[in-house]
Amino acid sequence: xxxxxxxxxxxxxxxxxxxxxxxxxxxxxxxxxxxxxxxxxxxxxxxxxxxxxxxxxxxxxxxxxxxxxxxxxxxxxxxxxxxxxxxxxxxxxxxxxxxxxxxxxxxxxxxxxxxxxxxxxxxxxxxxxxxxxxxxxxxxxxxxxxxxxxxxxxxxxxxxxxxxxxxxxxxxxxxxxxxxxxxxxxxxxxxxxxxxxxxx
Numbered sequence: 001x002x003x004x005x006x007x008x009x010x011x012x013x014x015x016x017x018x019x020x021x022x023x024x025x026x027x028x029x030x031x032x033x034x035x036x037x038x039x040x041x042x043x044x045x046x047x048x049x050x051x052x053x054x055x056x057x058x059x060x061x062x063x064x065x066x067x068x069x070x071x072x073x074x075x076x077x078x079x080x081x082x083x084x085x086x087x088x089x090x091x092x093x094x095x096x097x098x099x100x101x102x103x104x105x106x107x108x109x110x111x112x113x114x115x116x117x118x119x120x121x122x123x124x125x126x127x128x129x130x131x132x133x134x135x136x137x138x139x140x141x142x143x144x145x146x147x148x149x150x151x152x153x154x155x156x157x158x159x160x161x162x163x164x165x166x167x168x169x170x171x172x173x174x175x176x177x178x179x180x181x182x183x184x185x186x187x188x189x190x191x192x193x194x195x196x197x198x199x200x
């Protein structure tokens with residue numbers, strides 16, 4: 001399948017931008033209160049370069065998005081989401097299969113773990129993206145199921161105690177709050193699923 005790069009890029013960017021206040025509110029509870037603003041700035045830069053990005057084959061488009069996020073998104077999220085998109089761009093071809101996407105996302109998660117010196121179970125975006133890569137690898141590619149799974153995984157970070165990132169400084173006080181990175185990852189997955197299902 002050859003994906004519609006313009007449609008996917010626009011959907012992901014608009015989804016993040018429209019939820020910027022929610023992400024900032026989540027981050028205000030356990031972080032620097034800047035996740036939403038930072039992500040909004042990054043994806044506004046992506047939209048500003050949309051014509052250029054959409055003219056590229058999928059691998060190069062993903063790399064361009066990753067580069068924009070590294071340059072425009074502050075904090076830890078920029079390098080981590082940049083690593084996600086850059087690795088996907090490196091690993092995927094122009095017309096990937098589900099198995100290709102599963103393999104690429106698995107590689108991207110490993111790269112993010114290395115970049116952030118983090119792992120699953122530490123109340124981060126990895127707690128959404130890691131299990132989703134496993135779900136894809138097990139041939140679970142129904143967009144609605146993946147959307148529901150992403151939502152459940154983001155919610156599952158609420159009772160966790162953060163042991164990595166800014167939230168880890170709060171110790172037990174981080175318990176009871178959804179991780180903003182997990183929520184932004186869920187939002188991206190929702191956008192992709194909406195495109196795949198023809199909702200956008």
